[in-house]
Amino acid sequence: MITTAQIRGARGILGWSQGDLAERTGISATSIGSIENGITQARTSTLEIIRNVFERAGIEFLGLDGLRKQNDFIKTYSGASGLSDFMDHLYKVCSTIGGEVVLFNAKPSNWIKWLGNDWMQMHSDRMEKIITNVSYKIATKYGETQLISKKFAEYRWFPEHMLTDRAMYAYGDYLALVNFDNNDLSVVVINQSEFSQAFKVLFNIAWESFGKKIDDEGR
Numbered sequence: 001m002i003t004t005a006q007i008r009g010a011r012g013i014l015g016w017s018q019g020d021l022a023e024r025t026g027i028s029a030t031s032i033g034s035i036e037n038g039i040t041q042a043r044t045s046t047l048e049i050i051r052n053v054f055e056r057a058g059i060e061f062l063g064l065d066g067l068r069k070q071n072d073f074i075k076t077y078s079g080a081s082g083l084s085d086f087m088d089h090l091y092k093v094c095s096t097i098g099g100e101v102v103l104f105n106a107k108p109s110n111w112i113k114w115l116g117n118d119w120m121q122m123h124s125d126r127m128e129k130i131i132t133n134v135s136y137k138i139a140t141k142y143g144e145t146q147l148i149s150k151k152f153a154e155y156r157w158f159p160e161h162m163l164t165d166r167a168m169y170a171y172g173d174y175l176a177l178v179n180f181d182n183n184d185l186s187v188v189v190i191n192q193s194e195f196s197q198a199f200k201v202l203f204n205i206a207w208e209s210f211g212k213k214i215d216d217e218g219r
Helices: 004-014 018-025 029-036 044-056 079-096 108-115 117-129 193-210
Strands: 059-062 066-069 074-078 099-106 134-141 154-158 166-171 174-180 185-191
Touching (some): 004 018, 004 059, 004 066, 018 029, 018 044, 029 044, 044 074, 044 079, 059 074, 079 108, 079 117, 079 166, 079 174, 108 117, 134 193, 154 193, 174 193
Parallel strands (some): 134 154
Antiparallel strands (some): 074 185, 099 166
């Protein structure tokens, strides 16, 4: 979680007053002042709201006390709202640019945990509508039957020892690294076409070498 010093520092970088932050978060300016001054111990959910607002405004938090303005090369998302924003970005790139999309190390329960079944159904429905523009491949663990994106993507099973709770996407000019933890989630997106293309090459080698095709009944 972010610290009070990081909150003050982020406001300073953006030129926001406590009132500006209050307006964007829905948290009163009085409460924000009390948090920054150490009078109030903020709940984790409150700090997550504040952090997400700052990250959407282009602030990247580093370690326990650092921060900086994000550039166009790297963008960081965090928490459930951050994952939702990232998936919206993925959809936007797919719908406007199309092309090949690859996802290595998909564990469907992670996405459902953070976004919920209804959100994932909405995403699946909108992706299905643009399927003619996109070639989508997903690598998941051997025996996985919860294929939540099968309407628009091809799945293959991979040996479980090759997979963890870290996932990687390559789409358009972007390479994204998704880190699922029990109580936290972060997505780092690198806007660099050479990285994206290189990962797609490696993914496709693994896809042909280790991936097991799955039939319509998930076998």
